[in-house]
Amino acid sequence: MARLGAHGHGKAEVRLVRIFRGGAAEGGAADGGAADELRDWTVSSRLSGDFSETYLTGDNTGVLTTDAQKNAVYALAAEHGDRQPEQLALRLAGHFAGQPQVSRARVEIAEHGWRRVGDRAHSFAGEPGFTRTATVVTDRQQGRLVLAGLRDLTLLNTTRSEFAGFARDRYTTLPETADRVLATSVTARWSYREPGTHDWAGCFDRARTALVEAFADTYSHSLQQTLYAMGERVLRALPEADQVRLVLPNRHHFLVDLQPFGLANENEVYLAADRPYGVIEGAVLADDAVPGGQLPWD
Amino acid sequence: MARLGAHGHGKAEVRLVRIFRGGAAEGGAADGGAADELRDWTVSSRLSGDFSETYLTGDNTGVLTTDAQKNAVYALAAEHGDRQPEQLALRLAGHFAGQPQVSRARVEIAEHGWRRVGDRAHSFAGEPGFTRTATVVTDRQQGRLVLAGLRDLTLLNTTRSEFAGFARDRYTTLPETADRVLATSVTARWSYREPGTHDWAGCFDRARTALVEAFADTYSHSLQQTLYAMGERVLRALPEADQVRLVLPNRHHFLVDLQPFGLANENEVYLAADRPYGVIEGAVLADDAVPGGQLPWD
C-alpha cells in the first residue's frame, strides 16, 4: 500500500573548536610566544543512499550511525588540521561518500568568528558580525558541489534608497518614497566552478567585501536591484564562482510620526520593526554558468 | 557578464488573529452567550514570475509590493472568514497567482493553538503542543499543490526501543542497546491528491492521531523504522493524501553514570542532550502516487 521515497540521516550541529597551538600565520605575539589560531565550527552531515532496510524492517546492517558521523568530525579535524571550513567539509563529505552504502554525502559547516585580542598569543574575543558557511555535496555519480557563503551580515544605508513606481492593486496602500532607510541581513551562497583547489579564505574575503561594498555603493530603487548588484559584484570579484544566491530580508525602518508632539521628523527617528518583513530572493549566474548542471544546494 | 536566475519576493510572518464572534461550532457557553472562536495564524507569501526589470534596472512597474501582500492577508481573512488555514492559503495563493505578473504563488500558514477555558465564551489559553501548518502553491501552468502538516510535536517512549546491528566503521564507538528512551520532535507534511475539497480539520486530526499512535505503538529497532510506520499510518488514516514527508530529530537521552556515587541507574535517570542531535528524514508514498508529478514543496 505504501512505499519509501527519498530518505537519509545525519548528525546536526556537532560543536567543534579546533586550536592550532602556536600556529598563527601572522607575526609573533606580544609576549614572545608563538600565537595560537582558533576555529569554532558547527558541523552537520547528511547521508543519502539505499537505507531502506532499516526503514522497512528495522535491520540496521547498512546504517552508518549518526554517532559515528559525529566521531568522524572530531577525528578528521584532529588528524588533518584543516584550517578552512571548505577543506574539512570536502574531507568529511569525501570520507562519508566513500562508504559503500552511501551514494551522496552533504556536509555543512558554520564558522563562528573570533579575533585575536590585541597582540596576545592566546586570547580571543568573539566577533559575530556574520557567520561564514561552507557546504560540500559529494555524490558518487555526479561529482562534487562546493558552496561557500555567509549569513547574518547586517547592513544598513541611511539614504540613497527610493521605492516608487510599483504596481498598485486593490490592496496597495504603501506610499511611494524617494528617501528611505534600507536595511537587511544578508544570506549569501556561491558555488565554485572547480571544487577543490582554491585559496578559500582569500576567496571568501573577496566575496564578502564585494557584498558589503555593492550594498553600500548601489543607489537603490528596490532591494531587488541592490540584490542583483551584490550578486554581480561577487561574480566579478570571484571569477572562481559561477553562481550566487542571495536571500535578503527587508528589515523595515518606519519613520515615527512626531506631529502629535509638535515635533518634525526629518528622517532622523525610526521604529525598527521585527515582523512582518519582506523577503527578496534571487540567483545571479555567470554568463557561462551551466544551468541545471549542479547538484542540489539544499 | 552576469544574468538573473530564479528570483521572487514575498512577505514573511504576517501575524493575524481572527476572532469569530459568537461563532463557535460547539454548544453554548457557560454564561448563556454564544461562544467565540479564535484563529491565531502567522502567514508568509512568496511570489514568482518575471520580475527581472526591478532587479536589473530598478523599474518597479511589475512589482506587487510585499506591503500589499500583507494587506491582502488581512483583507481576505476579514472578507471571507475562512476558519481553516488551508482555506485561507488557497484563497491567498489563488488571489496572488491571478495577478498578471505572477506565475506562481506560495502561501504558508502556521496555526498557533488555543483551547477554550472551561465553558467560558470568550476566554482562551494557549496550547502550543504543536504548530499546525498549511501550505498552498498555485502555479498558472501546473495547477495547485496543497500541503498540510505540523511541527514541534514532541513525543517520547520510555522503552520498547532498541538500536543494534548497525554498521561498524573506524569511527563507530556507539554500544548497542536493547532498551533506550526514544524521543523526537515531529515535523510532518502531507500532500493532498485533490486540492480544494476536504474537511481540512478532520483530515488534520486523523493525520495527527496517526502520527502519535504509530510512534507510541511501534516497537522500534531504529528511528527510521518508526518514521516509516508513522508515514504509512498517516496514508492509511488519510486516503486523501498521497505522500508524507517526515523529519525526525533524534533527541538523545543519555543514561547518567551513577557508579561514582555508589548508585545504580536502572534506566531511570537521564541527561536530555541539546546538541548534536541525529536527524532522520524520509518520504512515504502511496502506491499509486505519481512520482515527480508535483510542484516543489519548498
Added chain:
Amino acid sequence: MARLGAHGHGKAEVRLVRIFRGGAAEGGAADGGAADELRDWTVSSRLSGDFSETYLTGDNTGVLTTDAQKNAVYALAAEHGDRQPEQLALRLAGHFAGQPQVSRARVEIAEHGWRRVGDRAHSFAGEPGFTRTATVVTDRQQGRLVLAGLRDLTLLNTTRSEFAGFARDRYTTLPETADRVLATSVTARWSYREPGTHDWAGCFDRARTALVEAFADTYSHSLQQTLYAMGERVLRALPEADQVRLVLPNRHHFLVDLQPFGLANENEVYLAADRPYGVIEGAVLADDAVPGGQLPWD
C-alpha cells in the same frame, strides 16, 4: 584599592529526565503493564558563602565545584525518587547548605510538561502549555523559602476588557477603548508559609486554576486590575501561600484598519504585535503576611 562584594557560583540548566518505571499513580495501562511516569526538569543551583579566597588568590580549597553540583542533581534525583520539583529543590538546597563553606543555597527547577498518550504505558507527548517552576532558598541562619509558580501560560480574552480614563500627558495619544482583546503570558510565583509539608502537586493545580479562572472571569478595566484579581484568587484558593508575585506582559492586539479596502472590521481581525509590549507587575499579599520577613526571591 578594591574589595570583593557579594559573590557566588552555581550550575545552570542541568537537564534531568527521571523515569519512574511502572510507577504511575493512575490505573493500569492499555496493554496490561504498569504505566511509567515521567519528570522532565531543568535544574539550576547557586551557592553563597565566603568563597573570597578563590576570587582573591585563586586558592580553590573551599570551592564546591559546579560540576559536583551537577552530579548531586543526578545522584539525589536517582537516590530519593522525588516526584515533585519542590521536593527535589528542598533536598538539593538542604544538601548544599549543609556543606560547611555554604551559607545559602538556591535551587530552581523548571518542569517541562508531558502527558500520557491515551492509555499507553510508555508513551508521552510534550505538553508545553506552561512551564511549572519551583525554587527553594535555604539559608543557614534565616531558614528556608519555598516558591512555586509557572511561566509562559498564555491567556486571551476576546472581549470584556476596557481601557479608559487614564492620565493624559503631552505624550499620550492612545484612544480610549471600551472593548479590546486582552492577552498575556503569565509569570507567577507564590511563597509558602510553611516550607516542607504540602501536597505540592495539588497546591500547584489549585493555584494554576485560580490564575486561569480569575483571568477569564474578571471584567477588566486594566491589566493591573486583572493582575490583582489573579493574585487574590490564588491566595483564596491556596491558604498555604502568603504572597503572590505576577509579571504580566500586555501582548497587544491591534485592530487592523480595513477601510482602505472598503471593508469594516467589527472587532474580528487583529495584528498580534511582538514589540514593544507593556509589562504590568505586582505582588498580592495575604493580610497576615509578614512584610520583609522573607529571604530574597531572586
Added chain:
Amino acid sequence: MARLGAHGHGKAEVRLVRIFRGGAAEGGAADGGAADELRDWTVSSRLSGDFSETYLTGDNTGVLTTDAQKNAVYALAAEHGDRQPEQLALRLAGHFAGQPQVSRARVEIAEHGWRRVGDRAHSFAGEPGFTRTATVVTDRQQGRLVLAGLRDLTLLNTTRSEFAGFARDRYTTLPETADRVLATSVTARWSYREPGTHDWAGCFDRARTALVEAFADTYSHSLQQTLYAMGERVLRALPEADQVRLVLPNRHHFLVDLQPFGLANENEVYLAADRPYGVIEGAVLADDAVPGGQLPWD
C-alpha cells in the same frame, strides 16, 4: 483578606533607530558629503509609585500609559538628539519621575553596535560583538543611580588557565587540570559615583578595554579569580565608578577523547558544550564605596 504589595508598569523593548544626518564626529566621508551617525537602541521603562487604584478598582486616573511611555522615548530622542544611551536614559527617567504619580522611574537602554563601512558616509554594518547597556534609576526621594555595562562579550583563552585544589565531596568527580580552555560571555555593569557629568563613550571604552585585557592577561586558577581581576581592572581604569558587578558563565570546552580512533589529542580538539554551564558571579567595590547606599540595580 489580601492587599497590594510592590507594583509598577512600563513599556519593554521600544525599538529606536536614531540617525544623525551629517553628524559624524569623525572626518569627511569618501564621497565628500558629511557622514551620518547612527544609534540603534532598545529602550525599556518601568514606573513605580502609588498606582493602587487601577489594581484595586480599575480606576485608571493615575496611570501613565505604557503607550505614552513609548511615545516619550521617540519624542525625547527626536527633540534632544542625545548620542549616548546614558544621556537618553537620564532624560527619560527624569521626565517620568517628574510626573506627579511616579515616585521612581527606571530606564534601560541596550545599544546594538554598527560600524561605518569603510569611508562611506551613509553605510553601516552590524557589529554585534557585544551589547552596550545603560540604566538609570531616578527616585524622587533617593536621587539617581547610573549604571553602564555590556553583555554578550565573548572571550576565550586557549591556555594559561588551571583548575585544581578544589573541595572534594561525595559528588566531586571532576579531575584537576593544569591547562584548560577558559571561555565566557561577559555581563558587566558598573555604577557611577556622580551621575550626570561624564564622557560616557570614553568611560565605556575604558571599562570595556579593562574587561578584555584583564581577562586576557590574568593567569587563571579559577574563573572567580579572573572575575575579580576584571572588576578590579575596571575600577582602576574608571575611577568614576565605585562598583562593578559581573556575571560570567563558564562556557565549558571539553577535550575530545580520540584514543578510540588511535589519535592523540594534545589540547587541540574540543567540544564546546551548551548546557549545563557554570555561573560565576561577583561584585567588586572601590575601597571607599558606600555599602548599601545605592538604589536597587534591578
